[in-house]
Amino acid sequence: MTEHPHFRWVRPTQQARSQQTAERLLDSAEALLAHKCFADVTVADIAARAGLSVGAVYSRFRDKEALLHRLQERLVDEAQMTAEVTLDPERWAGASIVEIADELIAFLVEIHRERSGVLREILGRAHADAEMYERREHLIAHICRLLSVLLLARPEQIRHPHPETAVDFGLRLVFGLLKEAILFGTPRAYGIPPSDDALARELTRAFLGYLGVERADAD
Amino acid sequence: MTEHPHFRWVRPTQQARSQQTAERLLDSAEALLAHKCFADVTVADIAARAGLSVGAVYSRFRDKEALLHRLQERLVDEAQMTAEVTLDPERWAGASIVEIADELIAFLVEIHRERSGVLREILGRAHADAEMYERREHLIAHICRLLSVLLLARPEQIRHPHPETAVDFGLRLVFGLLKEAILFGTPRAYGIPPSDDALARELTRAFLGYLGVERADAD
DNA sequence: TGTACATCAGTGAACGCGCGTTCACTGATGTAC
DNA sequence: TGTACATCAGTGAACGCGCGTTCACTGATGTAC
Numbered sequence: 276m277t278e279h280p281h282f283r284w285v286r287p288t289q290q291a292r293s294q295q296t297a298e299r300l301l302d303s304a305e306a307l308l309a310h311k312c313f314a315d316v317t318v319a320d321i322a323a324r325a326g327l328s329v330g331a332v333y334s335r336f337r338d339k340e341a342l343l344h345r346l347q348e349r350l351v352d353e354a355q356m357t358a359e360v361t362l363d364p365e366r367w368a369g370a371s372i373v374e375i376a377d378e379l380i381a382f383l384v385e386i387h388r389e390r391s392g393v394l395r396e397i398l399g400r401a402h403a404d405a406e407m408y409e410r411r412e413h414l415i416a417h418i419c420r421l422l423s424v425l426l427l428a429r430p431e432q433i434r435h436p437h438p439e440t441a442v443d444f445g446l447r448l449v450f451g452l453l454k455e456a457i458l459f460g461t462p463r464a465y466g467i468p469p470s471d472d473a474l475a476r477e478l479t480r481a482f483l484g485y486l487g488v489e490r491a492d493a494d
Numbered sequence: 495m496t497e498h499p500h501f502r503w504v505r506p507t508q509q510a511r512s513q514q515t516a517e518r519l520l521d522s523a524e525a526l527l528a529h530k531c532f533a534d535v536t537v538a539d540i541a542a543r544a545g546l547s548v549g550a551v552y553s554r555f556r557d558k559e560a561l562l563h564r565l566q567e568r569l570v571d572e573a574q575m576t577a578e579v580t581l582d583p584e585r586w587a588g589a590s591i592v593e594i595a596d597e598l599i600a601f602l603v604e605i606h607r608e609r610s611g612v613l614r615e616i617l618g619r620a621h622a623d624a625e626m627y628e629r630r631e632h633l634i635a636h637i638c639r640l641l642s643v644l645l646l647a648r649p650e651q652i653r654h655p656h657p658e659t660a661v662d663f664g665l666r667l668v669f670g671l672l673k674e675a676i677l678f679g680t681p682r683a684y685g686i687p688p689s690d691d692a693l694a695r696e697l698t699r700a701f702l703g704y705l706g707v708e709r710a711d712a713d
Numbered sequence: 714t715g716t717a718c719a720t721c722a723g724t725g726a727a728c729g730c731g732c733g734t735t736c737a738c739t740g741a742t743g744t745a746c
Numbered sequence: 747t748g749t750a751c752a753t754c755a756g757t758g759a760a761c762g763c764g765c766g767t768t769c770a771c772t773g774a775t776g777t778a779c
Binding site for chain 3: 512549
């Protein structure tokens with residue numbers, strides 16, 4: 276080590292602990308968002324739930340806003356990786372569009388339910404906050420492209436005249452309804468199936484109906 | 495008049511002017527919501543744009559929150575009356591489901607574009623504010639019922655196995671996408687048709703596709 | 714028709730609360746010799 | 747291995763700003779006799 280006084284492998288001191296603290300604060304904020312909106316969550320709340328003091332928040336994040344941005348980044352990263360893995364064409368070799376849609380939509384329903392707090396908050400701000408908006412658009416575009424690869428490889432099942440644009444719009448339809456039903460709705464809302472299973476089933480039917488995909492089974 | 499000292503037709507003094515002032519304040523608030531969210535609009539802003547002072551707001555409304563509630567009430571009333579008139583079965587005698595959907599959805603796109611400010615704000619709050627949530631649900635349920643009367647009178651055109659629930663869910667799909675595309679999206683968003691005409695067209699296709707209604711013409 | 718009074722609509726400076734942000738400090742961890 | 751010093755992580759009381767809300771006041775409009 277003493278041989279090269281000017282070169283040294285830099286491994287910032289204690290970085291691990293700091294990183295952990297930041298992560299705990301993000302977890303705390305996300306948990307609090309499940310029950311109230313970000314404006315109603317105070318910095319003191321976030322710190323307290325993480326077992327830390329207010330100052331700790333400011334030593335890890337520039338300000339309250341920056342914390343929310345990091346929360347979105349973390350979420351988007353996770354989503355992107357998940358999409359990459361689960362929509363890999365090899366995993367779906369031999370599957371029909373119906374099977375893909377069934378599973379994808381059931382999964383999306385689940386995710387929206389689990390992380391409704393952050394999602395709701397981020398969606399609400401995305402309109403006013405350009406950075407957040409772009410991050411979300413980027414993610415959606417990414418998912419659209421991955422899904423398109425899968426579905427457009429099975430063109431004979433799609434009757435919509437413009438399959439390329441239809442996949443994208445269809446996915447938007449799905450996201451829109453999930454927002455309506457899960458993020459901004461309550462379980463007993465008029466016209467929304469009462470259980471998540473029923474919701475996923477009906478949403479899948481809508482997606483396939485729009486694309487013009489025939490379903491073998493009927494009910 | 496002096497004949498009946500205990501009975502008198504009560505017509506509150508100046509009520510007309512007060513009413514006008516309240517209306518002007520509501521207009522002002524709605525106009526300001528077009529560019530920023532309610533939290534960023536100050537009571538002073540609202541008063542100034544209406545050519546009034548801060549105190550005037552508090553002489554017409556209990557507080558800032560109450561003003562927004564009244565704004566929603568006004569909007570809902572207008573919407574309800576509009577729905578009642580335009581979805582009257584007599585007006586659509588002889589029309590097909592395709593024709594009804596075409597016009598309805600084009601109209602909804604227009605309305606969402608015009609009043610995006612208030613709509614966005616109200617939707618955002620509806621999750622946390624029970625009163626607002628109920629008012630919106632009530633309106634949607636009302637529209638669903640009116641539309642159902644129209645569409646279920648033409649059952650031979652619908653292939654969905656449960657037409658009654660399908661109309662409601664289909665309308666939710668439409669509202670969800672309008673939120674996504676117009677209220678929380680920007681014109682060039684990925685997967686969203688760039689013009690309102692194209693958007694309405696594609697949305698109609700989705701609605702009909704879900705219901706299982708055949709369209710005579712194709713493209 | 715005039716006078717005196719009551720009520721209503723609206724003003725705007727001043728207040729005060731809540732919450733984000735700062736900062737002087739402590740204790741823990743790492744580094745140099 | 748011990749000592750002295752530097753840096754990092756975190757504390758929490760105090761600050762201060764912005765904005766909703768109040769309230770003592772003015773002028774206009776309506777009412778009684």
